[in-house]
Amino acid sequence: MVYLKIKRQDESREWYDTFDIEQTPGMTVLEALFYVQEHMDGSLCFRYACRGAVCGSCGMLINRVPRLACRTQVGIAKKENTREGSGDIFVAGQKSESGEENEEILIEPLPNLKVIRDLIVDMDSFYNLVDSIKPWISSPEEHPEGGNLMDPDMRGKIEKYTNCILCACCHGSCPVAARDDTYLSPATLAKAWRMHLDPREDDASRQERLDFVDSESGVWGCDLVYKCVAVCPKKVPPTLGIKALREQIEKKKEN
Numbered sequence: 001m002v003y004l005k006i007k008r009q010d011e012s013r014e015w016y017d018t019f020d021i022e023q024t025p026g027m028t029v030l031e032a033l034f035y036v037q038e039h040m041d042g043s044l045c046f047r048y049a050c051r052g053a054v055c056g057s058c059g060m061l062i063n064r065v066p067r068l069a070c071r072t073q074v075g076i077a078k079k080e081n082t083r084e085g086s087g088d089i090f091v092a093g094q095k096s097e098s099g100e101e102n103e104e105i106l107i108e109p110l111p112n113l114k115v116i117r118d119l120i121v122d123m124d125s126f127y128n129l130v131d132s133i134k135p136w137i138s139s140p141e142e143h144p145e146g147g148n149l150m151d152p153d154m155r156g157k158i159e160k161y162t163n164c165i166l167c168a169c170c171h172g173s174c175p176v177a178a179r180d181d182t183y184l185s186p187a188t189l190a191k192a193w194r195m196h197l198d199p200r201e202d203d204a205s206r207q208e209r210l211d212f213v214d215s216e217s218g219v220w221g222c223d224l225v226y227k228c229v230a231v232c233p234k235k236v237p238p239t240l241g242i243k244a245l246r247e248q249i250e251k252k253k254e255n
Contacts, residue, residue, distance in 0.1 A: 002021060002027075002105060003018055003020045003105070004032055004033070004105055005017075005018045005082070005104055005105070006033075006036075006107045007118070008044075008118050009109070009118055010117055018104075019036045019041070021040070026073070027075070028069065028071070028072060028074065029062055029069040029070075029072045029074060029077060029107065030048055030051060032105075044119075045116075045117045045119060046060070046069070046120060047119070053234075056068065056165035056166055056169075056233075057167075059110050059168055060107060060119050061089070061106075061107070061109065061111065061172070062107055063080045063081065063083060063090075063093060064083040064086055064106065065092060065093055066110060066170075066172040067169060067231065068233050069107075074105065076093065078103060078104075078105060079095055080094055081095065081102075082102065082105065082106040089178075089227070091173060091231050110171070111173075111178065112174065112177045112178050113172070121168075123168065125181070126166075126168050129185050129187075130166065130188045132212070133188055133191060133192045133195070133209055133212060134195075134205070134208075135191045135195055137198055138201060138205035139202060150200075151199075154199060160235075161191065161236055161241060162194060163234040164187055164194075169232060170187050171185045171186065171187060171228075172231075175223055176222060176223055183217050184213065184218050184221075186222075186228035187236075189222070189238060189245065190237070190238035192209055192213050193242070193245050195209060207252075213249075218245075219242050220246070222239065222242045226239050
């Protein structure tokens with residue numbers, strides 16, 4: 001058996017419901033939520049799509065750690081301390097003190113985003129932050145004959161940041177986003193660095209983006225605590241991108 005303690009929320013109140021279900025081999029937290037919804041409480045709301053850690057829709061807090069429900073095994077989460085009652089956000093599961101399965105998993109919505117209902121958060125504010133840095137290439141209309149060929153080493157550097165699936169787990173773990181809703185977020189700044197690296201981008205657009213993130217709501221607001229790097233399910237390193245953007249801004253100002 002496994003006990004799911006799930007935070008519920010509607011327009012007027014917040015509460016926790018506990019459901020005990022039979023664990024099956026290989027069951028994920030997302031599958032456990034489906035079982036509750038289909039057999040025990042059809043009113044439970046959560047978001048999902050691909051079920052394969054590609055879309056990022058099922059990002060939520062599991063034992064106070066931001067992660068994807070489709071990728072988190074019930075058997076592993078059961079061995080962790082649920083950290084119930086803690087207001088902190090953690091970056092990795094911590095085994096229970098006894099070292100044995102505690103049979104309970106604490107599930108809550110992602111922090112730093114408005115809750116619409118139960119485990120569903122409003123992603124509009126997060127997507128608006130990402131869109132604010134114009135995450136697209138402003139290349140000239142005429143392209144070089146043979147296409148825009150890219151150096152393999154540069155492609156590797158860019159690919160590290162292209163893997164972002166916009167799940168907002170980094171945003172949910174970020175202490176700056178928790179205290180400042182104007183902060184651009186780790187995902188946005190990682191994408192800004194990805195666009196800055198791209199050799200197809202024109203210089204004017206690259207400089208415009210640098211100027212935009214050169215603020216306390218941008219790269220200078222980051223606490224450099226690396227929580228975003230630790231929780232990213234696709235191993236994107238936003239903090240490294242933020243540090244690189246800072247260096248580029250300082251370099252431009254010196255010249």
